[in-house]
Amino acid sequence: MNTVTERVLLTGNEACGEAAIRAQCRFFYAYPITPQNELLEHMARRLPEVGGVFLQSESELAGINMVYGTAAAGRRVMTASSSCGIALMQEGMSYLAASQLPCVTVNITRAGPGLGRIPPAQSDYRQATRGGGNGDYRVIVLAPGSVQEMADFTLDAFDLADKYRTPVMILTDGMLGQMMEPVVLPDPVDPEKIPEKPWAVAGARGRERNLILASPYSDEELISLNDELSRKYQLIEAAEQRWESILLDDAEIVVVAFGSSFRIAIDAVEHARDKGLRVGMIRPITLWPFPREAFRGLAGGVHSYLVVEMNEGQMVEDVLLSRSGDAPVSHFGHGGGWKPSPGSIFRQIVELSRGRLAT
Amino acid sequence: MKEIFGSPRSMSDAAVPYCPGCGHGIALRLIGEVIDELGIFERVVGVAPVGCAVRCWRLFRFDMMHAAHGRPPAVATGLKRALPNNIIFTYQGDGDSAAIGLAELMHAALRCEKFSVFMINNAIYGATGGQMAPTTLVGQYSTSYPSGRDPSHVGYPIKMAELVASISRNSYVSRVALNNPRNVLAARRAVMKAFRTQESRLGFSFVEMLSPCPTGWNMPPLESLDWIETRMIPEYPLGEYAVPQGLE
Numbered sequence: 001m002n003t004v005t006e007r008v009l010l011t012g013n014e015a016c017g018e019a020a021i022r023a024q025c026r027f028f029y030a031y032p033i034t035p036q037n038e039l040l041e042h043m044a045r046r047l048p049e050v051g052g053v054f055l056q057s058e059s060e061l062a063g064i065n066m067v068y069g070t071a072a073a074g075r076r077v078m079t080a081s082s083s084c085g086i087a088l089m090q091e092g093m094s095y096l097a098a099s100q101l102p103c104v105t106v107n108i109t110r111a112g113p114g115l116g117r118i119p120p121a122q123s124d125y126r127q128a129t130r131g132g133g134n135g136d137y138r139v140i141v142l143a144p145g146s147v148q149e150m151a152d153f154t155l156d157a158f159d160l161a162d163k164y165r166t167p168v169m170i171l172t173d174g175m176l177g178q179m180m181e182p183v184v185l186p187d188p189v190d191p192e193k194i195p196e197k198p199w200a201v202a203g204a205r206g207r208e209r210n211l212i213l214a215s216p217y218s219d220e221e222l223i224s225l226n227d228e229l230s231r232k233y234q235l236i237e238a239a240e241q242r243w244e245s246i247l248l249d250d251a252e253i254v255v256v257a258f259g260s261s262f263r264i265a266i267d268a269v270e271h272a273r274d275k276g277l278r279v280g281m282i283r284p285i286t287l288w289p290f291p292r293e294a295f296r297g298l299a300g301g302v303h304s305y306l307v308v309e310m311n312e313g314q315m316v317e318d319v320l321l322s323r324s325g326d327a328p329v330s331h332f333g334h335g336g337g338w339k340p341s342p343g344s345i346f347r348q349i350v351e352l353s354r355g356r357l358a359t
Numbered sequence: 360m361k362e363i364f365g366s367p368r369s370m371s372d373a374a375v376p377y378c379p380g381c382g383h384g385i386a387l388r389l390i391g392e393v394i395d396e397l398g399i400f401e402r403v404v405g406v407a408p409v410g411c412a413v414r415c416w417r418l419f420r421f422d423m424m425h426a427a428h429g430r431p432p433a434v435a436t437g438l439k440r441a442l443p444n445n446i447i448f449t450y451q452g453d454g455d456s457a458a459i460g461l462a463e464l465m466h467a468a469l470r471c472e473k474f475s476v477f478m479i480n481n482a483i484y485g486a487t488g489g490q491m492a493p494t495t496l497v498g499q500y501s502t503s504y505p506s507g508r509d510p511s512h513v514g515y516p517i518k519m520a521e522l523v524a525s526i527s528r529n530s531y532v533s534r535v536a537l538n539n540p541r542n543v544l545a546a547r548r549a550v551m552k553a554f555r556t557q558e559s560r561l562g563f564s565f566v567e568m569l570s571p572c573p574t575g576w577n578m579p580p581l582e583s584l585d586w587i588e589t590r591m592i593p594e595y596p597l598g599e600y601a602v603p604q605g606l607e
Binding site for chain 2: 066
């Protein structure tokens with residue numbers, strides 16, 4: 001038995017790709033876009049070595065539809081892009097959700113809107129957590145905060161996708177995608193342990209035929225499908241909320257941040273604690289389902305929430321919907337590629353503690 | 360009693376959901392018959408598009424799936440790459456394949472994907488009520504260009520078989536018509552060659568079928584068959600545009 005835990009130095013993009021291969025994902029279709037390229041290139045190099053298929057698609061639109069075909073065949077499959085490319089994929093995401101097909105999509109977010117620029121941003125939060133495409137559907141969204149989590153959450157993403165027959169998105173940015181950190185890669189998943197997919201279309205041999213339909217035949221069936229999806233999403237909301245609660249016991253100010261802004265904000269929170277300020281933190285890990293549970297029972301001592309995000313105010317809406325009590329919620333952030341410094345967050349905390357920050 | 364003619368095993372007994380005189384029923388029956396004859400029923404997965412052609416999944420009895428408008432060749436790519444031993448085909452109209460899905464079709468052809476595309480060219484958008492298609496003839500009436508297609512405004516009809524043949528190496532590319540028994544039998548042979556090209560992993564296979572749309576053309580069914588002969592075939596010459604090496 002191998003008892004040595006091997007740590008390797010990888011970028012977030014590489015860690016994500018390598019974890020996908022260890023999750024027995026053997027199909028990857030994507031179109032190049034910065035800052036996602038290292039992930040595409042990793043899959044281009046590694047998948048042929050393990051007998052998998054890497055295909056550079058002619059567009060993100062084609063890429064997500066190749067994913068749709070492979071997912072329908074019952075195989076683990078992944079794609080990756082960045083913001084404007086993810087926007088192009090929303091047609092396919094809606095079809096995948098409607099057809100209840102499992103797949104993993106990675107958004108190495110860049111700053112928008114439009115083509116924007118390539119610095120890290122969190123401005124696709126709303127698109128990711130509200131479904132993104134047409135119709136009533138949701139996508140499970142995981143937000144890693146380290147290169148290690150880029151690997152770990154990728155493994156989780158495939159399991160969640162199979163468990164609920166739904167697309168899962170990993171929402172991160174170029175900061176985590178391109179930075180290098182030591183990682184312990186997860187053990188390869190036993191292929192025998194991957195759930196069977198009796199619904200897949202692979203030829204009607206010895207069984208009734210299977211159909212994968214994104215458009216049922218009657219109005220009544222479409223209403224039933226929507227209700228069925230809704231029940232599934234309620235199940236996911238009840239069972240899959242994930243978050244970290246940090247220093248909340250006596251917290252008067254609660255900072256809420258995910259992904260890259262969590263990494264920065266945690267320094268500010270620890271510094272504020274050193275200065276004797278009663279500050280705690282909620283770090284959402286699943287962005288949908290949003291971890292409302294984390295806010296339960298916080299009402300009493302909390303006098304304000306500070307939402308730090310690299311956008312013009314998106315997750316702040318979920319915090320407003322989730323807080324118990326009426327403590328004011330303020331937002332600290334900008335879109336377009338702005339990054340907070342620990343010092344700037346610390347100053348916001350100090351202002352809040354003096355009751356000076358307008359909310 | 361010996362059965363000398365019946366419904367193909369590949370076809371269901373669902374009511375044909377098409378207008379009187381429409382060519383879809385003929386095209387689908389040909390595909391079903393050939394799948395029976397080749398004995399590949401248990402390995403087939405078909406991809407249905409958006410438009411009148413989407414209803415094909417009800418008429419077949421093998422595994423089928425939907426694709427978004429224009430995306431069947433991308434979906435079929437994902438299917439075939441995952442299931443290299445299966446037989447994969449798409450069934451698409453002219454709007455699906457030659458307008459909104461032109462990029463997906465051309466790139467599948469360029470990569471010589473080992474699946475088959477059956478394209479219905481009826482020179483009109485049927486499902487949405489008769490708007491112009493990329494294949495609409497010069498001067499032809501449509502609800503979006505009621506004074507007829509004006510090439511100075513919207514260009515000329517697209518030649519799909521010629522286009523596919525020009526970019527796909529060692530593939531089978533054919534244009535057929537569904538307007539008389541002789542042409543229907545030729546269409547059947549083309550469907551057969553398309554599937555055999557795929558089965559032998561030679562290359563991409565593409566069959567464009569000129570097909571009547573009496574409703575969209577505002578024309579009686581018999582007149583529609585003549586219109587294919589006198590108007591469409593001169594614009595869209597029939598025949599094989601590419602035959603792969605190694606196809607018997």
